[in-house]
Amino acid sequence: MVEPLFKRLVIIGIGLIGSSIARGAKAFGGIAGTLVICDSNPAALARAAELGLGDAYEASAAQAVAGADGVILCTPVGTYAALAQTIAPHLAPGCVLSDVGSTKQSVLRDVEPLVPANAVFVPAHPIAGTEFSGPDAGLADLFKGRWSLLTPPAGTAEAAVVKIETMWKILGAQTARMDAAHHDRVIAIVSHLPHLIAFTICGTADDLADETRGEVLQFAASGFRDFTRIAASDPVMWRDIFLNNKDALLEMFSRFSEDAQAMARAVRWGDADYIEDKINRSRKIRKSLIDIKQA
């Protein structure tokens, strides 16, 4: 019998991503000997137990990580600093600590300095999700064909990085390694800014006069429905992401604002060629996305 990657793996936070990892670990095997689910929310933890997502359930993160050789933080990134402080004294020698946060510079800032010298921190970010939240929302194949990006700082023990890469490959993802700052810029334009825009435009519509708002909902065309699908995502998770990727997000927002103002100006002054050219560029990007089979 082949040894699992981790003898005792702890998932802290049993939301969409945490419960997808747990489901994948059960479905595909080879990841965890004992899978421990930990969540500070009693309702979420009880539901995880009802669903049979793990082998053991633990409300206290400090107790959960004791004796574990693998720990994955799956809570909103705003909780990481306090959580790292709580678990650090209890991490076993040789433990591989990882996470799934969408902002990697903040994670290195908040977690890495607290990790004991005999444990290894391997930050990771699976680029996958749906608009649903909580332990019921997880899917065993959520990561299938998607990317998981690892941002280990220079000098991170190679064996630990390979362990986390292997876990993501078992879950069906492709992996890549990159610098945390670079990661944060790429994800700001690909994911964080689109979410900021989607959240905003829903509010803009909601602020219109009551009569118009009713009709906005009634007549919502496909454009708006796609936007609101994005906008249904978890509020605390996204609040934390915005606050923890501030610099890259604000830079991308600034670039976008300039471009949107230029488009609005072309509309005002009837610059048909400019508008058509920009739309044609968008189509090409869409085509590239389809060509590389991410669409």
Next chain:
Amino acid sequence: MVEPLFKRLVIIGIGLIGSSIARGAKAFGGIAGTLVICDSNPAALARAAELGLGDAYEASAAQAVAGADGVILCTPVGTYAALAQTIAPHLAPGCVLSDVGSTKQSVLRDVEPLVPANAVFVPAHPIAGTEFSGPDAGLADLFKGRWSLLTPPAGTAEAAVVKIETMWKILGAQTARMDAAHHDRVIAIVSHLPHLIAFTICGTADDLADETRGEVLQFAASGFRDFTRIAASDPVMWRDIFLNNKDALLEMFSRFSEDAQAMARAVRWGDADYIEDKINRSRKIRKSLIDIKQA
């Protein structure tokens, strides 16, 4: 045998919407005795004939409308003024002229003054679409369960309005009547602004350094993929929509910009409550959309 709504119905422009009407007319029956397809693009017209979308095919709009009791303009709204000038002298007495344009004030401005006194113009806008274009893109059930909004000016012959409403109901749509100016504002926030934003953000991503751009495509998360789906729509159609709903679109863009700037400011200054509150509002709108079964 029940009489069809129109003895001779002419569809001018055999793109996504025109070919969906043609397919629906064949599939559901009762709409057209003879269905005439007209397109100034020889390739599109030949393809429509190959697909058997109509009973007759005509390159000349003037010749196509002769003797017709129903004509529907399905070309980009920027073509309407010239097209109306071409067909007006050839419209038969009693002919019902309609359209499917996404901007209704411009249509009343460009078409209505040219319609002969013994014909009736009934502007309409089916809120349906996909990101695909051309005669192959049409779907018989594209309008099923969607809205078609009619904006007939005061004094429009009721029988003609009912005919167009009946056509849309046969095609599976619900209908509503409203003022053209009101229509243009509602659709600006629901459809036109989301498209302007989607076109823009694709360009913003494309302008990033080459290396980052490649990664944007490679790692495109769900947020960006939804945006680019919208952004793949027909360039000429959308260029014309933007230019012909300028005032409402610029007003909605201005409202959105203020709201987006406020969100960016909250990110810069770490106003967690503001951000969370805005995201929660978005979720509520999403929920309303699901509740009224438009999602």
